[in-house]
Amino acid sequence: MKRELNAQGKVQNEFMAEGEVGLVDAxxxxxxxAEGGTFKNPNGNALYADxxxxxxxxxxxxxxxxxxEVRLLGATIGGxxxxxGGTFKNxxSDKNPDSTGDALSADGIKVSGSVFMMRELNAEGVxxxxxxxxxxxxxPGAEIKGLLEVNDAWxxxxxLESAHIAGPFFWRNIHKxxxxxxxxxxxxxDKEWKPSLNLTNAKVGSLAxxxxxxxxxxxxxxxxxxxxxxxxxxxxxxxxxxxxRLQPDWLGLRPQPYEQLIAVMRRMGHEHQVAxxxxxxxxxxxxxxxxGWWGWIRSWFLFLVVGYGYxxxxxxxxxxxxxxxxxxxxxxxxxxxxxxPSEQAAYTxxxxxxxxxxxxxxxxxxxxxxxxxxxxxxxxxxxxHWRLIESIGYWRYEIYSLFQLFFGWVLLLVAAAVPARFIxxx
Numbered sequence: 001m002k003r004e005l006n007a008q009g010k011v012q013n014e015f016m017a018e019g020e021v022g023l024v025d026a027x028x029x030x031x032x033x034a035e036g037g038t039f040k041n042p043n044g045n046a047l048y049a050d051x052x053x054x055x056x057x058x059x060x061x062x063x064x065x066x067x068x069e070v071r072l073l074g075a076t077i078g079g080x081x082x083x084x085g086g087t088f089k090n091x092x093s094d095k096n097p098d099s100t101g102d103a104l105s106a107d108g109i110k111v112s113g114s115v116f117m118m119r120e121l122n123a124e125g126v127x128x129x130x131x132x133x134x135x136x137x138x139x140p141g142a143e144i145k146g147l148l149e150v151n152d153a154w155x156x157x158x159x160l161e162s163a164h165i166a167g168p169f170f171w172r173n174i175h176k177x178x179x180x181x182x183x184x185x186x187x188x189x190d191k192e193w194k195p196s197l198n199l200t201n202a203k204v205g206s207l208a209x210x211x212x213x214x215x216x217x218x219x220x221x222x223x224x225x226x227x228x229x230x231x232x233x234x235x236x237x238x239x240x241x242x243x244x245r246l247q248p249d250w251l252g253l254r255p256q257p258y259e260q261l262i263a264v265m266r267r268m269g270h271e272h273q274v275a276x277x278x279x280x281x282x283x284x285x286x287x288x289x290x291x292g293w294w295g296w297i298r299s300w301f302l303f304l305v306v307g308y309g310y311x312x313x314x315x316x317x318x319x320x321x322x323x324x325x326x327x328x329x330x331x332x333x334x335x336x337x338x339x340x341p342s343e344q345a346a347y348t349x350x351x352x353x354x355x356x357x358x359x360x361x362x363x364x365x366x367x368x369x370x371x372x373x374x375x376x377x378x379x380x381x382x383x384x385h386w387r388l389i390e391s392i393g394y395w396r397y398e399i400y401s402l403f404q405l406f407f408g409w410v411l412l413l414v415a416a417a418v419p420a421r422f423i424x425x426x
Contacts, residue, residue: 019040020041036063040067044069046069052076060082102135107141117148156196158197168207201223203225221248227264258280330397336393
């Protein structure tokens with residue numbers, strides 16, 4: 001089913017089919033060649049080859065053109081599925097005649113080789129035919145033992161949900177509209193290209209993409225997407241977080257894409273980027289996840305105190321701030337004669353001297369040491385020799401003392417929990 005060339009390599013006869021070409025459940029011992037063929041069945045099936053078994057490769061390349069759906073559901077291909085330079089077009093006729101349907105459907109396909117959806121070059125390396133699909137390309141549940149390359153392509157959507165690709169997945173040089181700038185295909189002058197990519201539960205050997213080809217916000221799905229490494233493309237945490245946030249907001253926050261990126265960056269040795277992604281995951285979870293009020297408070301506290309485990313020194317900074325505030329508060333309490341000697345004899349002498357003098361042997365009051373003693377597990381000799389007494393405003397200092405005691409111990413426990421791995425970082 002391909003065009004015929006003469007001895008000089010020029011086209012002698014074109015292959016053209018109008019109406020459905022059916023190859024359902026067929027078995028082909030060699031290749032299925034439809035190079036340069038034209039299949040026309042608008043709003044129907046142009047090529048209907050569900051469950052076909054091909055021991056060789058399937059060639060839908062070299063100027064192949066289909067108007068109508070090309071179906072390869074459940075097909076088994078022993079070689080490659082090669083659609084270099086192919087054009088696939090399927091417009092729906094119902095409700096909205098301008099909307100697109102499924103241009104290439106290959107749900108559950110099994111390919112022993114690779115799948116190519118890209119431009120076709122001539123011998124001199126010049127583009128000979130462009131790869132275009134006006135309509136969705138469906139490969140959900142596909143099993144591809146080689147690679148999947150989508151490169152220099154115009155397309156509306158690629159669905160790889162639950163697909164397994166043993167080799168790399170290339171998503172590069174994808175044509176799309178950028179703001180006011182329209183990326184026009186010469187044969188589709190009025191077409192707006194806004195491709196979507198569904199990688200839900202897909203698994204690939206490695207990922208090779210580029211930021212310029214990422215879909216618009218809301219047109220990318222990554223929940224359950226598993227990849228071993230990033231062979232080409234951004235490995236900077238800031239850029240990859242932008243990639244993760246292209247997913248639709250209505251899906252809610254899905255932790256798996258963050259955890260997968262963390263695992264890949266760690267495996268690739270980008271440990272300095274791991275913390276950025278892990279912290280961003282917790283921040284996004286707090287903003288858009290279903291944590292409940294207690295989970296929200298816990299998340300916010302862990303961020304402020306230890307940076308979700310990646311910045312444990314913050315806890316000591318918080319402790320220093322707490323001690324400094326306590327120093328000011330207890331110094332004020334001492335000046336107001338609310339913080340006085342604990343021993344009765346010393347207190348009597350202190351009171352008789354109008355709160356100015358102590359016996360030489362009695363420990364002097366130091367606001368900083370007292371503040372430290374409030375939260376210290378060791379006796380620094382201040383709390384045991386100085387106490388708050390009931391007086392005007394006494395309750396304010398007592399409440400603050402309890403507050404500092406509680407939060408001081410919490411900060412110490414959290415700081416100790418990080419190296420002990422009681423706080424899960426990722």
